[in-house]
Amino acid sequence: MTEIPTQDIVVLQGVTKCFGPTEVICGVDMVCRRGETTCIVGGSGAGKTTLLRLVVALDKPTTGSIFIDGEDIAPMNERQLNHVRRKFGMVYQYAALLDSINVLDNVAFPLVEHTKLRRAEIRERVRDKLKQLDLDDTVLTKYPAELSGGMARRVALARAIVMDPEVLIYDEPFGGLDPISMGVIVRLIQSLNRLLAITTIVVSHDVREIGAIANYSYLLSEGEVVAEGTPAELNAERKGVVRQFMSGTPDGPVPFHYPAPDYTQALLSVEDP
Numbered sequence: 001m002t003e004i005p006t007q008d009i010v011v012l013q014g015v016t017k018c019f020g021p022t023e024v025i026c027g028v029d030m031v032c033r034r035g036e037t038t039c040i041v042g043g044s045g046a047g048k049t050t051l052l053r054l055v056v057a058l059d060k061p062t063t064g065s066i067f068i069d070g071e072d073i074a075p076m077n078e079r080q081l082n083h084v085r086r087k088f089g090m091v092y093q094y095a096a097l098l099d100s101i102n103v104l105d106n107v108a109f110p111l112v113e114h115t116k117l118r119r120a121e122i123r124e125r126v127r128d129k130l131k132q133l134d135l136d137d138t139v140l141t142k143y144p145a146e147l148s149g150g151m152a153r154r155v156a157l158a159r160a161i162v163m164d165p166e167v168l169i170y171d172e173p174f175g176g177l178d179p180i181s182m183g184v185i186v187r188l189i190q191s192l193n194r195l196l197a198i199t200t201i202v203v204s205h206d207v208r209e210i211g212a213i214a215n216y217s218y219l220l221s222e223g224e225v226v227a228e229g230t231p232a233e234l235n236a237e238r239k240g241v242v243r244q245f246m247s248g249t250p251d252g253p254v255p256f257h258y259p260a261p262d263y264t265q266a267l268l269s270v271e272d273p
Ligand SMILES: Nc1ncnc2c1ncn2[C@@H]1O[C@H](COP(=O)(O)OP(=O)(O)OP(=O)(O)O)[C@@H](O)[C@H]1O
Pocket: 019, 024, 042, 043, 044, 045, 046, 047, 048, 049, 050, 051, 093, 205
């Protein structure tokens, strides 16, 4: 049996995923360490969301192994998988607040679904989580359409942490944000990571923003990890594909789709652990 070090909360070994004849994840090895922030970076269609769905056990790999908290999830039954799924909080790529219910009910949703807490306890828990995200009671009765974009993201974050997950996963948290709002979200991710002493996984195509928060990053291209390392290691990497990632140039070994980021600037703002 494979021995997984206890600090390695998420481990992928030789993971592949096929949809019909197409292999979209091609033998990925990956480790996310407890308490750290791991970033998965890649262009559109690289396989980032597919990889996340495998990690949170919403989908099964075609081949390879996934260990969560040292346990191989492949042989698990549905009840055991549900237990694994509850270790994760997910902030989805497309904000996904339910428009027809207010903030209280949106954030309470996982508690209502998965716990037997009483209504008063649920309300307290929701208020507590909103407070951690600098949102006061006045938002409780608001509907998603009445929130600013930044507030809606905080509410989605509150919902992601309401079950006290061990791992918080963000799929494209910077999508559609202007640079100032991006900075706010980056700081939020950092402060939640510290405040909750939580493990964080961030998926993004925005190299500039992840440079400021990653302890370790994986560069994904067409379903394969083409490079990995700390921000400093990746910045020092001379491989063409990595240089292209860092410089954000559209021409090069891999077709990426994002504007030229100033990665050096992001690295300068990385704080020592
Ligand atoms: N359920 C599915 N059935 C068939 N193909 C799929 C399925 N889900 C994803 N794919 C394909 O897998 C590839 C990777 O998709 P994925 O959504 O993981 O990319 P991504 O890196 O998250 O992209 P984006 O940055 O645009 O969100 C794409 O070619 C996509 O069409």
